[in-house]
Amino acid sequence: MSLYYSPNLPEEFRFLAMLHNIGAITPEKALTTDEIAKWTTIDISTVQAHLGRLIDLGYIKTMKTDGTEKYHLSVDGIRKVLTFYS
Amino acid sequence: MKICHITWEYPPRIVGGIARHVEDLTKALAKLGHEVYVVTLEFPGAPSYEELNGVKIYRATSEIGHPHFLTWALLFNHSLEKRVADVGVDFDVLHVHDWLTAPAGIAAKHFLHRPLAATIHSTEYGRSTLQSIDSFTIDSWEWWCTYEADKVIVTTYSMRHEVCGHFRCPWEKTWIIPNAVDSSKFQVNVDRNGVRGRYGVGSNEKLILYVGRLVPQKGVEFLIQAIPRIASRFGDAKFVIVGDGWLRGHLESLANQNGNRWRVNFTGFIPDQELVALMRSADVLVIPSIYEPFGIVALEGMAAGVPVVASQVGGLAEVVEHEKTGEYVYMRNPDSIAWGVERVLSNPGHAAWLVKNGHEAVERVYSWEAVAKKTTELYENIVKEGKRK
Numbered sequence: 001m002s003l004y005y006s007p008n009l010p011e012e013f014r015f016l017a018m019l020h021n022i023g024a025i026t027p028e029k030a031l032t033t034d035e036i037a038k039w040t041t042i043d044i045s046t047v048q049a050h051l052g053r054l055i056d057l058g059y060i061k062t063m064k065t066d067g068t069e070k071y072h073l074s075v076d077g078i079r080k081v082l083t084f085y086s
Numbered sequence: 087m088k089i090c091h092i093t094w095e096y097p098p099r100i101v102g103g104i105a106r107h108v109e110d111l112t113k114a115l116a117k118l119g120h121e122v123y124v125v126t127l128e129f130p131g132a133p134s135y136e137e138l139n140g141v142k143i144y145r146a147t148s149e150i151g152h153p154h155f156l157t158w159a160l161l162f163n164h165s166l167e168k169r170v171a172d173v174g175v176d177f178d179v180l181h182v183h184d185w186l187t188a189p190a191g192i193a194a195k196h197f198l199h200r201p202l203a204a205t206i207h208s209t210e211y212g213r214s215t216l217q218s219i220d221s222f223t224i225d226s227w228e229w230w231c232t233y234e235a236d237k238v239i240v241t242t243y244s245m246r247h248e249v250c251g252h253f254r255c256p257w258e259k260t261w262i263i264p265n266a267v268d269s270s271k272f273q274v275n276v277d278r279n280g281v282r283g284r285y286g287v288g289s290n291e292k293l294i295l296y297v298g299r300l301v302p303q304k305g306v307e308f309l310i311q312a313i314p315r316i317a318s319r320f321g322d323a324k325f326v327i328v329g330d331g332w333l334r335g336h337l338e339s340l341a342n343q344n345g346n347r348w349r350v351n352f353t354g355f356i357p358d359q360e361l362v363a364l365m366r367s368a369d370v371l372v373i374p375s376i377y378e379p380f381g382i383v384a385l386e387g388m389a390a391g392v393p394v395v396a397s398q399v400g401g402l403a404e405v406v407e408h409e410k411t412g413e414y415v416y417m418r419n420p421d422s423i424a425w426g427v428e429r430v431l432s433n434p435g436h437a438a439w440l441v442k443n444g445h446e447a448v449e450r451v452y453s454w455e456a457v458a459k460k461t462t463e464l465y466e467n468i469v470k471e472g473k474r475k
Contacts, residue, residue: 010335020154022151080330083101085101
């Protein structure tokens with residue numbers, strides 16, 4: 001379980017792993033920034049910064065439901081997380 | 087027999103080597119006439135049930151999540167356990183792979199009153215030397231898995247020593263059943279120059295290939311450190327590093343620091359077909375691991391017909407025969423790695439001899455049919471023992 005002894009793992013990838021583990025892996029399970037902040041106990045501005053970077057990398061997808069922006073991992077994002085656990 | 091494999095990874099959900107191992111083993115077991123079931127975790131786009139190559143695949147939805155990995159693992163085990171129950175088949179034997187699905191397998195063993203086989207592909211002790219609380223917990227889960235299983239499968243003698251020594255698992259409870267490769271997947275014609283061109287390697291340059299995760303246990307940093315010595319002998323050497331992992335940034339910096347970043351192409355993950363094409367187009371495959379319970383990539387290299395240079399460590403030292411099916415090098419030793427690469431690149435006749443012998447070994451010893459037959463023998467053994475109890 002390399003995740004637990006990987007000091008070089010960037011914070012946004014730790015965040016990506018947490019998002020994966022709380023189940024935001026499909027559009028139906030997408031979460032808002034508020035929900036993500038509560039689950040991960042990370043402040044909203046940091047959550048937004050991580051999400052921005054991970055969207056740029058193609059690991060997170062966004063969607064709008066009733067005018068609210070929600071986020072979930074892309075297939076590439078899931079594959080990326082799985083590399084941390086192997 | 088009715089056999090149920092419980093695994094947290096099964097294609098298209100691929101984490102490490104377990105997904106492909108379970109896929110090929112279950113296919114081969116089905117081919118032998120068994121009724122084979124796989125219970126695994128969901129993956130976007132993959133159906134909750136499908137039958138492929140005679141294998142019935144059930145995917146469980148992890149209903150509740152948690153940011154902490156071990157808590158999440160316990161939660162998804164509950165989902166797997168429920169899926170096993172929902173399949174509603176009177177299995178003859180259950181089979182789990184590594185600690186990650188051990189809780190589901192152990193629970194199923196007790197509520198179905200059926201024997202449990204466990205394959206230990208690697209141990210936390212070997213992977214991490216137990217440096218954190220989570221690591222100790224995983225180590226305990228692994229012990230628990232070997233304790234509860236009726237038989238424990240390991241792929242090499244070195245893993246047998248590790249499992250019996252570290253977990254105090256009785257010697258007679260462990261069976262060695264090696265890994266295998268489907269060599270037909272590697273016998274394809276490729277446009278060698280075209281493939282090399284895609285990775286920035288000219289037709290007359292030397293292509294030195296690494297395939298694997300970019301984590302410390304794979305020892306890739308020692309290959310990067312060997313580049314200056316290899317390049318001093320072969321000025322046209324190019325390195326293609328296939329795979330991903332949390333160490334990637336560090337390895338790229340290392341290549342920068344020794345002035346050879348331009349020679350190295352970090353590709354990340356590539357599709358299976360492309361990987362086969364790349365293996366068939368490479369001049370040498372280097373496996374510089376410092377911990378390797380088996381080393382399936384060595385078999386893949388032998389099947390693809392590329393000379394293998396590998397650390398003399400763990401299972402690799404059993405899979406590769408020095409100066410016969412590959413070259414051993416000392417682990418954590420860039421000079422030794424450079425020696426191995428030079429030995430292959432400067433002796434084309436010797437390289438061809440290694441390739442020929444490697445291919446014969448794959449066909450003779452490491453076929454999925456042979457592994458499925460041996461696994462069936464183990465299942466029959468534990469079912470018979472169970473009836474005696």
